[in-house]
Amino acid sequence: MTTFSDIAPQLTHQEIELPSWAFGNSGTRFKVFAQAGVPRTPEEKIADAAKVHELTGLAPKVALHIPWDLVDDFDKLGAFAADHGVRLGTINTNTFQDDDYKLGSLTHPDAAVRRKAIDHMLRCVDIMDSTGSRDLKIWLADGTNYPGQDDTRSRQDRLAESLRVVYDRLSAEQRLVLEYKFFEPAFYHTDVPDWGTSYAHCAALGDRAKVCLDTGHHAPGTNIEFIVMQLLRLGKLGSFDFNSRFYADDDLIVGAADPFQLFRILYEVIRSGGYGANSDVAFMLDQCHNIEEKIPGQIRSVLNVQEMTARALLVDADALADAQTSGDVLAANQLMMDAFYTDVRSDLADWRASRGLPADPIAAYNASGYREQITADRVGGQQAGWGA
């Protein structure tokens, strides 16, 4: 039987990247609820993310979204992050908040609009050169609302051509990760709706193009862990955007809606070599905290990922292989369920304490005085850029 002390050394490999936008005000198209003390600048978002890392030891990087986090001097922003004990991570492109992009960005029928979207992405690669970021993450709102609105095949061709220009600008250490989403904001068709389409473009581009899997971007009932397995098998899983969904792209706290699904995903990641010192898979959160507090919300999120990682590591791989080979269906399933049902929370609290971290990071946050300080210091916090 695998025990917590067997797997504890592997927990040190865990790094979860926080999205800068999780710290800003957010909401739905119905209402954005403003919260006291939310960041007004990219620096303040980074400071909040650094607080999450300080209390959990799990989140050493902050993902930026451009232009939401545009500053004049990214070298300076990188130095600011380093002073706060974190690094700048993935650079997310944004070609979905400009009137010019009504009919698409990299797939737009007008070459001038495509060029504008490409130029934005090239600017993002310049930023990566300053920040030392490895990944350029591209999610496109491109698609159509009505059959016949545009020629879907031509749009794929334009997408391939546009991505080629961006990919060719990357340096040898940089990667392009292409995120898929099956609907929204376009409702009839989306130009990168599924992992297969993302994979097809990434395969054509080259080794440094990989797929980004956002857990909220699938139809209900989709077996996401199968996709994880397949992409790892093909060497094409670049990154995760973790969050929870009940109905659509809800962007709720990861592991809140379906902890068992998170466990199954992390089991496949571990089983296929996507976790550990040699893995190049980026584990990011893509969440918004519309009604709950943001910093504790992010703390809860990274702890949820850590808990399910620990449980997935507890699966007895040898016993499982034996049960599978001998066709013992019930024993095989039991081994998965035994690991899933193991409550690791007090072991993780002890593990944190043994590393000089607070045993209870949320209690430590509540006692830290940080909430009171930011509430007093920050007036007129920024919108996350989302849900306006």
Ligand code: LRH
């Ligand atoms: C799109 C998405 C994508 C964006 C983020 C704000 O739904 O998941 O990753 O960059 O939300």
Ligand code: MN
């Ligand atoms: Mn996402």
Ligand code: MN
């Ligand atoms: Mn999303």
